[in-house]
Amino acid sequence: MVYCLANIPSPACTGSQTDLSTPTPTDFLSRMLAGLLPDELERSDSRQLLSPIGHLPLLTTRRATMIVNRVRLFALLFALLTPLWIVVDVATLPFPLWAQLAALRLTATAAFAALFSRARGKSSLLHAYRSMATLFAIPTLFYVISHLLMAQHRLDGLSAALGTGYAFLPFVLLAGFAVFPLTLLETAAFAAPVLLAYGLAGLAEWGGSDWPSFTAEFWLLILITGVAALASLCQLVLMSALVGQALRDPLTGCYSRRSGEEMLAIQFDQSLRSGTPLSVAFIDLDHFKRVNDEHGHDAGDVLLKNLSRSVNSQLRGGDILARWGGEEFVLILPSTDCEQAMQVLARLYGTGLGERPSGKPVTASIGVAERTCDHAPDWRTLVQLADERMYAAKHSGRNGVVCPLRQCASEHCNSCLGRAAITRQQPAVRLETA
Numbered sequence: 001m002v003y004c005l006a007n008i009p010s011p012a013c014t015g016s017q018t019d020l021s022t023p024t025p026t027d028f029l030s031r032m033l034a035g036l037l038p039d040e041l042e043r044s045d046s047r048q049l050l051s052p053i054g055h056l057p058l059l060t061t062r063r064a065t066m067i068v069n070r071v072r073l074f075a076l077l078f079a080l081l082t083p084l085w086i087v088v089d090v091a092t093l094p095f096p097l098w099a100q101l102a103a104l105r106l107t108a109t110a111a112f113a114a115l116f117s118r119a120r121g122k123s124s125l126l127h128a129y130r131s132m133a134t135l136f137a138i139p140t141l142f143y144v145i146s147h148l149l150m151a152q153h154r155l156d157g158l159s160a161a162l163g164t165g166y167a168f169l170p171f172v173l174l175a176g177f178a179v180f181p182l183t184l185l186e187t188a189a190f191a192a193p194v195l196l197a198y199g200l201a202g203l204a205e206w207g208g209s210d211w212p213s214f215t216a217e218f219w220l221l222i223l224i225t226g227v228a229a230l231a232s233l234c235q236l237v238l239m240s241a242l243v244g245q246a247l248r249d250p251l252t253g254c255y256s257r258r259s260g261e262e263m264l265a266i267q268f269d270q271s272l273r274s275g276t277p278l279s280v281a282f283i284d285l286d287h288f289k290r291v292n293d294e295h296g297h298d299a300g301d302v303l304l305k306n307l308s309r310s311v312n313s314q315l316r317g318g319d320i321l322a323r324w325g326g327e328e329f330v331l332i333l334p335s336t337d338c339e340q341a342m343q344v345l346a347r348l349y350g351t352g353l354g355e356r357p358s359g360k361p362v363t364a365s366i367g368v369a370e371r372t373c374d375h376a377p378d379w380r381t382l383v384q385l386a387d388e389r390m391y392a393a394k395h396s397g398r399n400g401v402v403c404p405l406r407q408c409a410s411e412h413c414n415s416c417l418g419r420a421a422i423t424r425q426q427p428a429v430r431l432e433t434a
């Protein structure tokens with residue numbers, strides 16, 4: 001196999017990474033949100049409260065599972081409770097209104113039962129959205145149709161009181177958002193059709209009669225939506241924090257090996273489906289044992305913490321640093337080919353991996369593997385290749401990177417260009433083939 005062995009250059013390489021320093025209106029909003037919420041969430045994570053874009057795949061999967069489970073719970077409850085109310089309708093409403101409503105209730109019951117049985121099994125966010133949209137669409141349609149049916153009858157006494165009860169349905173629906181862990185954008189998208197339905201039903205009924213009380217009710221509806229949105233956000237914060245804690249290595253705050261493997265499996269599948277590159281860098285610190293031996297275990301711990309803080313601060317949102325073993329880390333770089341992976345590593349080295357207690361810079365031996373370049377059939381092979389290349393870097397004198405070159409037939413990988421980019425860096429880079 002042909003390898004490129006490059007001692008990583010010191011100046012920071014600009015590469016294709018996102019510049020996170022320029023504040024945007026979204027940054028401003030997410031910072032404001034983070035300030036309002038309790039300490040469970042890191043400031044840098046607050047953007048995930050606005051929209052699902054940029055969520056960790058693991059958070060997305062677990063959130064999707066939770067949404068689907070709650071949809072099923074509500075679908076079951078509604079399927080059981082909806083037909084029970086037919087008895088009340090029969091006792092209080094005139095014929096044929098109660099018969100029409102009974103038919104409507106039985107249809108809704110069948111729809112809830114179908115949703116309960118069909119929503120199970122998948123945990124993609126799209127499936128969760130579809131299930132949730134169905135859950136809210138059924139009572140919204142029920143509300144609009146029942147409202148139009150009742151508007152055709154003059155109700156008084158007990159019937160009128162029951163009719164008013166029907167009008168509470170949108171309030172219950174919007175309050176129901178509180179049980180789902182949703183971002184602000186998702187709550188807005190799901191609440192808008194319910195608010196619209198309420199507005200249209202109200203408009204159909206107005207006829208110029210009672211618009212002040214309708215406006216007051218609509219305002220109340222918006223307030224309830226706001227409170228439910230806040231409750232949803234708090235759920236999301238808590239869930240994100242719990243997922244984060246379960247995923248992290250307690251010493252360094254990096255992802256643990258177990259969660260790293262889980263995320264790599266998800267990223268590998270995504271990369272396979274979309275045909276995009278996926279790079280993995282296996283990083284092993286050089287002569288770390290000496291730090292422990294000469295300065296004590298605590299000094300070694302501090303070095304590991306500093307290193308992971310420094311590396312994490314320079315990564316894109318979607319990149320993942322996992323602590324694989326004692327002084328071994330695996331860096332997962334989605335949508336990143338070999339050349340870009342080398343640029344990322346060059347930038348990390350440019351900023352530095354930290355200092356040893358002696359004052360000398362920390363160095364590492366790194367092996368890189370890329371899915372399309374290496375034709376890796378699964379994520380384990382990818383890690384194994386990166387691990388082997390890390391050992392090749394160790395045996396070639398440490399403080400270097402080994403990555404695949406020339407064998408690449410992938411249109412995504414510009415290894416040769418990568419090599420050119422690396423050779424342009426200062427100090428001069430050593431390139432070898434084996």
Ligand SMILES: Nc1nc2c(ncn2[C@@H]2O[C@H](COP(=O)(O)OP(=O)(O)OP(=O)(O)O)[C@@H](O)[C@H]2O)c(=O)[nH]1
Pocket residue numbers: 251284285286287288289290292296297298299300301304325326327394398
């Ligand atoms: N302080 C500290 N040390 C650890 C931790 N986990 C593993 N180690 C130590 O890391 C050292 C790894 O040593 P080696 O595998 O010989 O590697 P090395 O000294 O870096 O040598 P090369 O990898 O060959 O450059 C061992 O002494 C472990 O005890 C940890 O959490 N904290």
